[in-house]
Amino acid sequence: MAARDIYAPGEGAPLGRALLYVLMIAIAVAAAFPLAWMVLSSLKTPAEAMQTPPVWIPATPSLDAYEKVTDLINAGRSFVNSAIIAGVTTTGILITSLMAGYAFSKYRFRGRDALFAITIATMFLPPIVTLIPLYRMIGSIGLSASLAGVILPNLANAFGIFLMRQFVAGVPDELLEAARLDGASEMRIVFTIVAPAVAPALAALALFAFVYHWNSYLWPLTVLQGNSSEYPIVISLSRLLSYNRSAINTNLVMAGATLAVLPPLILFVFLQRFFVRTVTASGMGGQ
Amino acid sequence: MNPFRKSTLAMLVPSLGPIAVFVLVPIALTIGLSFTKWSTQTPFATASFIGLDNFAEIFSSSSVGRDFKGALVNTALYSALSIALLLPLSVAFGLLVHQARLKGAEVLRTVLFATYMVPMIAVALVFSKLYSPSEGPINQILGLVGIGPQPWLSSPDTALVSIVFLNVWQQVGYFTVLVIAGLTQIPQSVYDAARIDGAKGFSLFGFITLPLLKRTLLFSAVIALINAVQVFEPVALITQGGPVGSTNVLTYHIRRVGIERAQGGLGSAMSVTLLLALVITVTAVFAFARSEPTGRGAK
Numbered sequence: 001m002a003a004r005d006i007y008a009p010g011e012g013a014p015l016g017r018a019l020l021y022v023l024m025i026a027i028a029v030a031a032a033f034p035l036a037w038m039v040l041s042s043l044k045t046p047a048e049a050m051q052t053p054p055v056w057i058p059a060t061p062s063l064d065a066y067e068k069v070t071d072l073i074n075a076g077r078s079f080v081n082s083a084i085i086a087g088v089t090t091t092g093i094l095i096t097s098l099m100a101g102y103a104f105s106k107y108r109f110r111g112r113d114a115l116f117a118i119t120i121a122t123m124f125l126p127p128i129v130t131l132i133p134l135y136r137m138i139g140s141i142g143l144s145a146s147l148a149g150v151i152l153p154n155l156a157n158a159f160g161i162f163l164m165r166q167f168v169a170g171v172p173d174e175l176l177e178a179a180r181l182d183g184a185s186e187m188r189i190v191f192t193i194v195a196p197a198v199a200p201a202l203a204a205l206a207l208f209a210f211v212y213h214w215n216s217y218l219w220p221l222t223v224l225q226g227n228s229s230e231y232p233i234v235i236s237l238s239r240l241l242s243y244n245r246s247a248i249n250t251n252l253v254m255a256g257a258t259l260a261v262l263p264p265l266i267l268f269v270f271l272q273r274f275f276v277r278t279v280t281a282s283g284m285g286g287q
Numbered sequence: 288m289n290p291f292r293k294s295t296l297a298m299l300v301p302s303l304g305p306i307a308v309f310v311l312v313p314i315a316l317t318i319g320l321s322f323t324k325w326s327t328q329t330p331f332a333t334a335s336f337i338g339l340d341n342f343a344e345i346f347s348s349s350s351v352g353r354d355f356k357g358a359l360v361n362t363a364l365y366s367a368l369s370i371a372l373l374l375p376l377s378v379a380f381g382l383l384v385h386q387a388r389l390k391g392a393e394v395l396r397t398v399l400f401a402t403y404m405v406p407m408i409a410v411a412l413v414f415s416k417l418y419s420p421s422e423g424p425i426n427q428i429l430g431l432v433g434i435g436p437q438p439w440l441s442s443p444d445t446a447l448v449s450i451v452f453l454n455v456w457q458q459v460g461y462f463t464v465l466v467i468a469g470l471t472q473i474p475q476s477v478y479d480a481a482r483i484d485g486a487k488g489f490s491l492f493g494f495i496t497l498p499l500l501k502r503t504l505l506f507s508a509v510i511a512l513i514n515a516v517q518v519f520e521p522v523a524l525i526t527q528g529g530p531v532g533s534t535n536v537l538t539y540h541i542r543r544v545g546i547e548r549a550q551g552g553l554g555s556a557m558s559v560t561l562l563l564a565l566v567i568t569v570t571a572v573f574a575f576a577r578s579e580p581t582g583r584g585a586k
Contacts, residue, residue, distance in 0.1 A: 017389070024383055024391060028398045034456065035405070037424060038413045052422045053430075096302035103298035107291050119303065122310045124509070126517050126565070128538045129558045130313035132545040133320060136327060137313065153309035156302035186294040215406035218519050218538070222546055234408040238524055250416055257409040264404045272397060279464050 035261070042066065042255035049250035065255035073236040073256055074228075082232040082263075085150055086214040092155030093209045094202060100156075101164025102190050106176065116165070123158035127218060135222050145227040150220045154213065160205050163278070167201040168194055204278035207271050211264040233260045317562075320555040327551035334552065341556035355557055357532050358540040359564070361447060365536060366515035368451045369458075373511050374504060376459050381466030382496075396467070399460030407457065411521040414453045415440065440526060443533035450521045450534060458514065462507050469503030470496070505576050509569055516561065537561050 041049055043061035069075065104116050134153060135144075143149030171194055179189050195202065217234050224230050228239075237256045240249070268275065316331065321341055325334035345355040380399060384392045402410075417425050418439035426436040439449045473496065481495050519538045522528060528535035528543075537557070545554020 020383065020386065020389060021391070024389070024395050027380060027383070028395050031398050031402055031456070031460070034410075034413050034417060035402070037417060038409070041416065050422055053427050054422050054424050056424070096305070099298040100302040103295050107295045107298070109292070109295050115299075115303070118311075119306060122306060124513055124569075125310065125314070126513055126538070126561070128517065128519075128541050129317060129562050130310060131542065132327060132551050132554050132558065133313040133316035133331075134309065135546060136331065136551070137309075137316075140330060153305070156305040158306065161302055186291060186298070190298070211404050215404075215408075217406070217408055218517075218542070221523075222542070234406050237406075237412065238408050238520075240412070241524060250422075253412055253416070257412045261405050261409050264406065265401060268401060268404045269397075272400065275400070276396070276464060279468060 038254050038257055038261070041251055042258045044251045046249065046251055049254075065251040066259070069240070069252045069256045069259070072252065073233075073239060074231075075233070075236070075256075075259060077229065078231055078233040078236040079259075079263075081147060081230055082214055082234070084147055085216075085220065085232055086210045088151050089154045089213045090206055090209040092151075093157055093160045094206055096156040097160030097164045097205060098168075098195060098198075098202065099190055100161045101166075101168045102194055104161065104165040105169040106171075106173070116161075119158050119161055121158075123162065131218070131222060138223055144223060145225055145230065146223075147230055149223045150230075150232075154219075157209075160209065163201060163205055164198065167198040171197045200274055201278055203271060204274040207267060207275060208278075211267065214264050317555045317558050320552055321559045323552045323555075325551040325555075327545060327549040327554070337552070341553050342560070344553065345556055345560065351553070354532070354535065354540065355560075358535045358537045359560070361533070361535055362516055362518075362537040362561075363564075365447055365451055365454075365518060366512050368448065369454050369515045370508055370511045372451065372455045373459055373462050374507060376455065377462035377466045377507065378497075378500065378504075380459065380463040381470055384463065385467055385470045396460075396464070399463050401460070402457050403461045405457065407520040408524065410453060410457050411524045414449075414456075414521070415525045418449055441530065443529075443531040446526055446530055446534045450518065450526075453521055454515070454518060458511070462511065465503055465507050465510075466500065469500045473499045501576065505572065508572060512565070512568065516565065 037056075040056060040058060042065050043063070044055070044058040044065075045060065045062065048055055048058055100119075104112065138144055138149040138152070143152060175193060175197075176189055179193055184192075214232075215234060216232075217238070220232055221235055221238075224235065228236075231239075237260050240253050240256055320331075320334055322336060322338060323334035324337050324340075325331070344351055346352055380395075383389075384396045384399075386392055417423050420426060420436055420438060420441060423439075425439070429435070429437065438445055440446050477495055477499070478491060481491055486494060516536075517538055518536055519542070522534050522536055522539045526534040528539060541554050541557045541561070544550050544557065
């Protein structure tokens with residue numbers, strides 16, 4: 001068997017394997033280059049960071065920039081805020097999606113398909129369309145400038161429901177019937193029988209949700225309105241802009257960016273098999 | 288008859304309740320408020336009905352109208368360019384990673400997908416430095432291959448395209464994974480049959496792979512479009528809509544009008560226009576896809 005060719009799996013490769021490898025390496029380098037540049041620049045001295053033409057490898061790598069930027073953007077506090085926003089939101093999404101996914105795939109009731117269709121439609125709605133009234137709603141219930149205001153509207157989402165419905169459908173009905181005969185309540189079935197059965201999909205959903213809400217900027221920025229003690233790391237980071245204007249602080253900006261990137265990236269590296277498997281199985285991924 | 292009536296309700300309320308309150312109600316409010324004069328700083332009750340005045344205003348030749356139409360055009364351009372780059376690249380990368388016998392394909396997939404995990408704010412900060420005309424590495428690399436320095440984010444001719452590149456860099460891995468998912472669904476037997484008919488190489492790709500990827504690519508195009516109209520961070524952080532309004536895109540513009548300037552009615556009319564434009568575009572894309580005979584150039 002030859003390698004699958006570039007046009008169709010199963011043909012002899014028309015381009016030759018060496019060329020394909022060169023292509024692959026080139027693409028990987030192009031994709032990794034901005035992140036490599038970010039990390040390298042964060043280790044430079046201020047003078048090195050503003051040199052023309054740019055230096056790639058810092059002569060005397062130092063972690064000074066990290067120390068400085070941590071104070072400058074109140075990194076500790078920002079990290080805690082990001083973790084609260086992403087953590088609480090993710091927990092909410094997991095619980096509500098599992099329950100709704102179970103109802104949509106295992107119960108028959110009037111209007112089920114219409115209800116599901118409406119739910120799915122909301123998945124394709126850009127947040128900006130609802131931003132203005134939502135901002136006012138959160139304000140009128142007294143939650144503006146608070147983490148609760150950031151978290152509350154995001155505790156359920158259509159993508160999670162879609163994903164869970166798809167995976168819960170694969171749990172055999174006999175299993176549920178047996179538990180019912182044993183007198184288990186529906187809630188108990190969902191959390192003790194269905195949840196473990198769809199654990200990989202739950203893990204993938206947890207990752208999608210966590211990364212998405214860790215990275216989210218527009219909504220927290222709108223709700224928090226200058227209450228800097230509640231800022232997540234991405235907003236604190238964006239405040240480096242004023243320092244960013246002068247090239248002298250490039251190393252600080254890059255150190256801050258590296259700090260913000262690390263948690264989602266580490267999470268991804270460890271759990272990427274769930275990501276890929278779930279995207280492949282469902283044909284779509286965390287929006 | 289559903290024996291689990293009570294349970295059905297209990298299972299659905301925790302998710303459909305919040306979705307109704309925080310998605311459906313705000314959509315209804317956005318539509319309703321678009322016909323009113325309303326300050327975002329005041330309760331909804333203070334909105335006064337003014338009919339289609341907001342829509343007349345945003346499509347007029349006043350400065351409000353000019354800015355909005357500029358943002359609409361910029362967003363359309365940005366979306367079209369993003370899709371035109373993302374789709375072909377994701378197909379090319381997907382085919383490359385899908386090579387079963389190439390060791391290291393998994394590594395490429397990981398690297399590509401990792402960029403999708405990076406917060407857009409960090410991407411914007413890093414690219415603002417990469418694009419720097421004098422101390423940025425991109426112009427340095429271009430210089431090595433004999434291309435003169437480009438102005439990137441600092442010129443109205445190139446700023447929007449620069450942000451498109453940044454967006455493509457961040458998202459191409461996600462669409463590549465979608466394409467791979469599509470490729471794995473094509474049964475080998477289809478290729479075997481085509482080969483018996485004498486097809487090989489590029490004609491296999493044109494007649495089998497591409498047509499069978501049509502659904503995946505349609506879905507990709509819709510998602511890429513929805514993502515593209517959300518572009519906000521690079522504009523808010525680096526260009527503030529400039530230079531000369533060239534990167535003033537809808538999400539940024541609507542937020543500035545509706546939240547920062549508190550012109551809630553006007554901002555809502557802009558949001559409704561965006562929503563209508565999206566619905567029309569997506570419907571047109573699907574209609575076009577359906578009218579196309581399968582077999583050649585399913586875009």
